Amino acid sequence: MIPGIAHRVLPAFHGRLKDELTFPLSWERAGTDDFAAWRAAARARAGEALLEPPGPGTTPFDPVTYDAYSARSYTGRTVEFALSRHARARGSLLVPHGAGPFPAVLLLHDHGAEFAIGREKTVRPRSRPERLARANAWVERYYDGRFIGDDLAARGYAVLAVDTLGWGDRGPLAHEDQQALAANLFQLGTSLAGLTAHEDMRAAAFLASLPEVDERRVGALGFSMGAYRAWQLSALSDGVRAAAAVCWMTGLKDMMVPGNNTLRGQSAYFMLHPGLHRHLDIPDVASLAAPKPALFHSGALDALFPAAGVAAAYAKLRTVWESQGAGDRLTTTVWPDTGHTFTRAMQHAVHAWLDTWLRAG
Template sequence: MTPGITQGVLPVFHERLRDELTFPLSWERSTTRDFPAWRATARAAAGEALLQPPGPGPEPFGPVTVDEHRSGTYTGRTVEFALSRYTRARGSLLVPHGAGPFPAVLLLHDHGGEFSVGREKTVRPWSDPGRLALATAWAQRYYDGRFIGDELAARGYAVLAVDTLGWGDRGPLAHEDQQALAANLLQLGTSLAGLAAHEDIRAAAFLASLPEVDGARVGALGFSMGAYRAWQLSALSDGVRAAAAVCWMTGLKEMMVPGNNALRGQSAYFMLHPGLNRLLDIPDVASLAAPKPALFHAGGRDHLFTAAGVETAYAKLRAVWESAGAGDRLTTTVWPEAGHVFTAAMQDDVHTWLGTWLGAPAGSGPGPGGGASLPPQT
């Protein structure tokens, strides 16, 4: 038996631990070929892993408009609402001019180690010059200079972006304090990743509840950690009808190799559900969204995710969507020249995809709302 020393930040026996992960609740290992039954069982297990204490029932949102900013084609509002029974939070809401209800997109911001701005990474801030300068630099670095929320609003979507705990108005968290925050939440019987997931579900429900929004046409979109949150949200919530995830998908075993960025800890706590990996691989969890429309983009030069990990994950995703008779609703793409970025070309592709499945504005494409007919939830 090998002495219990470490290999960098991994235990020397990490390969044995990794080999023992068989993901028994995955679709490929399931003893049932009844897709809805499999999904119900696997989704229940994923829900348990969120470690969210049961409450008395949904908290009223109680929304308040804090300020308003009118742009050329849409109006921006800072809204405050009950994000959970524990806390209220502020979000940036963009509503197109004209008659609604509009299709809508919940934007989920990235991590990037930058906590001073959260929702402002995706929606241009209109009332804080300091945050505007930082957000503009961030958009230049990762989004080809675009604020993706403003782009969506200009195309006819209502858009909502909310800070995750630790970012923007709910922070800023120091990078080195992420582990302590996660540990303290575990001490309190919950988890950081589970709290973030639950809040994303609530934010999507709030967006769908707005009178300006067509609640049957709400999608999710994110880059990097936001991509993880987007596919996770679609997997766990029936209220999200389509999700696009850019630069966050891999097989777990291909990620857990020496030198991988995720092994540094800290940031991983926002995406780490205790015990879930014993049951489901990362793409297995994402597959709980099937048969809903889903898009995954990866950068061929993304240093955070190995090509083997992306290939493994895409194969698993494809098998599930095809088994559900929904292969045409899944898009998996590798952009060979892209790194860990959400380029203008990738954004344009996502806009086309969202137009197909959600439609914007109403009447601009096929289907009654400008989008293709969506699959029923089973």
């Protein structure tokens, strides 16, 4: 019998392919004590995998403000700026009352197959009231009923949330069209994941450029796909000084198992960099952020990320941070009785962590 497709979408020889992945560029296999040289080489390889060539020169942000409102302790406004050399995008910007510059957090929204809203998953849509009911339902389901951006602004952080391509004002994308979008970008010489990564770096740079923001205290925070983007951003960008990731960390081999949601394709394309895992495992890429402060939270009951994969990834991260004498800058936590959600208790822990590494400088 000729082997074909096993477990519906995995090739029957998937085990052999996994065995061939030895991640030769990982820190543990680097064969050097020169961490800076390793990080430069690994980051360069990761950059190649993004398939997003740099544009000619630096595109001005050219920001425009469309509306503004005042809350009890902060001001909110909608800003539009050049997110890339290709496109402009709108974001929700919250700035605390008082004298700045303030510490700042770039909020990276989740996926969840909910495309009608993007940044509204993290910042209350005061300028788009027609989206409020949908946003309220979303934060009740995944964020314990709280808009995490509004909470951070009330705590003294400048906050920016921007729609990813396919969401909110840049969509909505139909779930079944994700693979077509990704395929068409591949045809055009780039990738959906690479484009998303570059746009996140650009959004962080825009946030840091604002006069109200202390560019030395800019962090990133995300849940689910937003968590992946948060640690990826810290790994690829020196401008982000700390990142908190909730419910997205594992090893590749532990994730690529029958029944895992990643095998369905679709949303995976926002986090798929062609050929990267021939060189680096998922926690290897995240380790490029070391020795910067990093927080990873996971839920023990999260069906998307099996416990063994989370534990192995955390151990790998720990080895890297401790090798640089920065073990105190890495927080890895598994929350018992918690699934794929960003609970209020987890939010309080993130607040305290951000206060330590960003607000306190």
